[in-house]
Amino acid sequence: MKLLKQINKALAYVIIIFIKIYQFTLSPDKSIFFLYLxxxxxxxxxxxxxxxxxxxKRYGFWPGIFYAFDRVLHCTPSMTINYDPDHYKIVFxxxxxxxxxxxQELAKDKRFEVVGVVTQCDKPQGRGMETCENIIKTEAKKIFPNQNENFINTPTKLNPEKSEEGKEFHKRLTSKEPDFLVVIAYGKIIPExxxxxxxxxxINVHGSILPKYRGASPIQSVFLNREKSSGITIMKMDKGMDTGDxxxxxxxxxxxxxxCKDxxxxxxxxxxxxxxxxxxxxxxxxxxxxxxxxDKATYCSKIExxxxxxxxxxxxxxxxYNKYRAFFLRPKIYFIHNGKRVIxxxxxxxxxxxxxxxxxxxLNIQHATPRTVKTLKVKPEGKKPMDRDSFKNGYLK
Known part of the structure; x- marks a missing residue:
């Protein structure tokens, strides 16, 4: 495998030599005949x-030669000027x-270069309310261990017109010259x-088929409304709430x-x-x-x-059952029995x-479930999970 990589790289540099000769002798924009051409x-x-x-250089002889030929075959002098880099810079x-x-997938794909990661700042979590590092920040450190301190950004304010922090963030982001901003479940409105x-x-990755379920909880809303299909929409962002093309x-x-877990x-x-x-x-x-x-747009609110x-x-x-499917991960469905939560x-x-x-x-007045319910497991507050019969006999007599 190592030998194949070396051969792939060596062949690439052989082709590069010929291209540079072309650039020096025949290229319309770089050669010694520039004025004539x-x-x-x-x-x-x-x-x-x-x-x-x-x-x-980036991909080796293969698939680099394929990308090169594909570009040349689709290029004509009559085209309008088209920005088309060999890879795209991404701020995630x-x-x-x-x-x-x-x-992870963006980092693995040589067609992209992740030049920055933006996530929310560390927040207290759990019963002890200890400050925990954001999972995206943790993962970014693993994937990009040698990046400088400006690679991962956790701004609390984004708008450069409203705060000094926003101005500094805008300046740092601009310096990265990203081709795309890729946004998925960031949790904040990003100013225009x-x-x-x-x-x-x-670019935004949205968890529903737009224009249905614009907003903060599209995945849960799909189940709450008994949809039989759903999916992902890749959209171009604008200043609205999931209103982009x-x-x-x-x-x-x-x-x-x-x-929702599935x-x-x-x-x-x-x-x-x-x-x-x-x-x-x-x-x-x-x-x-x-x-x-x-006209077909619907909106969904944050899940509390x-x-x-x-x-x-x-x-x-x-x-x-719709709530059970929607809130299977968080916040779970529950009812109150004798002042305590039963999940x-x-x-x-x-x-x-x-x-x-x-x-x-x-549940009916005898605390029995309909015949269609095959399995019911509950977890009373402070107790271990139990089946319906155990709960009925221990709590509902």
């Missing part, structure tokens, strides 16, 4: 010959665990003057027993490669963008701890008989 220059920036050298914005695989720093576009969509079906895991496994390909194609102008239909509260004797099984850890239903009983409560 002026007006026939390449329409791309950087020019095709320099682009070819860059990709051969995220503050949530779902962002980790996206950052920050979005405008991207040479090509600021859509670039591409990846859809997935939702099986009746899947939860959808998030699917996003984490399939989303990173989809993002990379979409960004690359958008940069190459293979993909365009289209406006959202604002109290969002998981249910009444098992009044709320329908359908409503409870529903597991709720499984029988699909065949569900429609017949979905409008009945989870």
């Amino acid at each position: 002026r007006g026939r220059v390449c329409a791309h920036h950087p020019h095709c010959s320099q682009y070819s050298i860059n990709v051969l 914005f995220s503050s949530a665990p779902i962002g980790v695989p996206f950052l 003057n920050i979005l405008d720093i991207a040479k090509i576009a600021p 859509m670039i591409d969509i990846k859809q997935t079906k939702l099986h009746f027993d899947r939860t 959808l998030i895991e699917r996003m984490k496994s399939e989303g990173p490669a989809f993002l990379n390909d979409t960004v690359r194609k958008f940069g190459k102008k293979v993909l365009g963008h289209k406006k959202q239909d604002d 701890k109290e969002s998981g509260l249910i009444d098992p004797y009044k709320d329908s099984l359908e409503e409870i 529903i850890e597991e709720l499984q239903r029988n699909e065949a008989s569900y429609n017949e009983e979905k409008h009945t409560p989870l």
